[in-house]
Amino acid sequence: METIGIPRATAIDMFYRQIILNKGIPFSLTIPKSLPAQDDMDEKTFNALMAKGYDQAAQSDSYPIDDVFEELDR
Template identity: 50%
Template structure:
């Protein structure tokens, strides 16, 4: 059996080539932050996907993965926010970076950014 999507409705293609419509009668009510809802729906609208379709896809991925379809983790540490540092703390961080460079504890910039994106889900 293959699953096709047509105009907001899920169609199942049976081996004989017959179609049937899957019923969509269950309701889901969720409270989310208004700005999150607005931003997500703007993106979904650009993609031509209604919010209900995206939620249905998300639930199907949960079923397929038998859990959330993405990794959840707490980063080991957060990057230093230089805006919160005093001048002395800032200079100490620069000295640490210089010492790392002198000791050869460096990474290629592409590798470093790839790791940052992975660690912080960017």
């Protein structure tokens, strides 16, 4: 979103407005035949997935859920 100059909060607002206008999710949803699970991953893959999540949290690349819902209520 940063590349095209749209703040994350605005993108989330746009998404919810599309849900309202379309009376549902504005794109098709699919569920993969299998979801990633720790039991199905080797240690290297699992550790890489956990490291990615940790890096996002460490860089504050997330929002507290209460803040997200508060923003949506505006």
